[in-house]
Amino acid sequence: MSGRLQDKIAVVCGAGQTPGTTIGNGRATAILFAREGASVLAVDRDEKSLDETCAMIAEAGGTAHPLVADITDTADCGTIARTALDVFGRIDILHNNIGIGSRDGSALDVTEEAWDRIHAVNLRAPWVLCREVVPHMRERRAGVILTVSSIAAVCSAPLVAYKVSKAGLNALTHALAMENAGYGIRANAIMPGLIDTPMAIEGISAALGMDRDEVRAARDRMVPLNRHQGTAWDVAHAALFLASDEAAFITGVLLPVDGGQSARIG
Numbered sequence: 402m403s404g405r406l407q408d409k410i411a412v413v414c415g416a417g418q419t420p421g422t423t424i425g426n427g428r429a430t431a432i433l434f435a436r437e438g439a440s441v442l443a444v445d446r447d448e449k450s451l452d453e454t455c456a457m458i459a460e461a462g463g464t465a466h467p468l469v470a471d472i473t474d475t476a477d478c479g480t481i482a483r484t485a486l487d488v489f490g491r492i493d494i495l496h497n498n499i500g501i502g503s504r505d506g507s508a509l510d511v512t513e514e515a516w517d518r519i520h521a522v523n524l525r526a527p528w529v530l531c532r533e534v535v536p537h538m539r540e541r542r543a544g545v546i547l548t549v550s551s552i553a554a555v556c557s558a559p560l561v562a563y564k565v566s567k568a569g570l571n572a573l574t575h576a577l578a579m580e581n582a583g584y585g586i587r588a589n590a591i592m593p594g595l596i597d598t599p600m601a602i603e604g605i606s607a608a609l610g611m612d613r614d615e616v617r618a619a620r621d622r623m624v625p626l627n628r629h630q631g632t633a634w635d636v637a638h639a640a641l642f643l644a645s646d647e648a649a650f651i652t653g654v655l656l657p658v659d660g661g662q663s664a665r666i667g
Contacts, residue, residue: 404438405645410489412481414472414530415498415549416443416465417450421599422613426549427498428454429633430640435463437641439494442485446471472499472526482533491541494644495534497527497548500567503604505560516562523566528573535577539584545644546581546588548574549636550655552663554592567592571655578653587652589643594659595620597630626660 411434418425427445435441435458443458445451448469458465466488470477485492500523504515527548538544553560554567570590577588595601597617606613621629639658642648657663 407438409493411494417445419599429637433637440464502563519562624660
């Protein structure tokens with residue numbers, strides 16, 4: 402039986418992950434895409450973590466090619482596109498998963514340095530990478546662009562630079578969808594809510610000096626659906642659907658994957 406992404410070529414940026422006891426969104430998505438038949442160009446700046454992801458894909462019988470790159474470097478973005486074309490011959494799916502929120506704060510507290518860094522990673526880098534990949538997709542008159550945003554873009558959030566950068570990603574997704582619909586290119590964003598990933602749990606635990614189980618319990622209580630956070634696999638399955646031909650008539654969508662958190666009013 403063919404997979405839902407059989408013979409597709411997918412570039413997954415952020416295919417490594419922060420060390421931790423669970424799995425990150427990028428790694429889960431790279432593995433799931435490969436399981437479903439895609440050949441994956443796995444991109445991350447952390448070579449060790451990237452190699453771990455590719456080994457997991459190989460163990461599952463999938464195909465992955467690792468590329469160590471920093472998407473905040475414009476030259477590296479060009480290298481990502483060229484490598485995908487050199488190794489696989491085309492790009493069917495571009496999955497932008499990289500994002501940070503470190504040293505963020507309120508609108509009056511966040512430093513200019515933190516603001517600039519967060520926007521460079523979360524917003525500028527995906528735009529530059531799309532600028533490299535979209536012309537190839539336009540030539541082929543086909544392609545899928547997926548971006549991992551956040552419900553922070555549309556909900557109250559204490560991290561202003563992160564919130565604004567993710568709102569910018571939503572706007573970029575809308576622009577890409579409308580500018581490229583005539584070329585057969587679809588662009589959609591996923592807005593995760595509270596997801597049990599190493600970056601979230603270990604990161605918050607270290608920053609606040611809280612036990613990991615306490616962090617998990619506090620986050621679980623905030624989720625309407627079963628009072629439980631999602632996992633990276635929930636995000637990965639949303640990405641799989643949007644990347645697949647099942648979503649062939651879907652573009653410009655901002656899909657919450659959040660257990661109903663962004664739907665809560667009052």
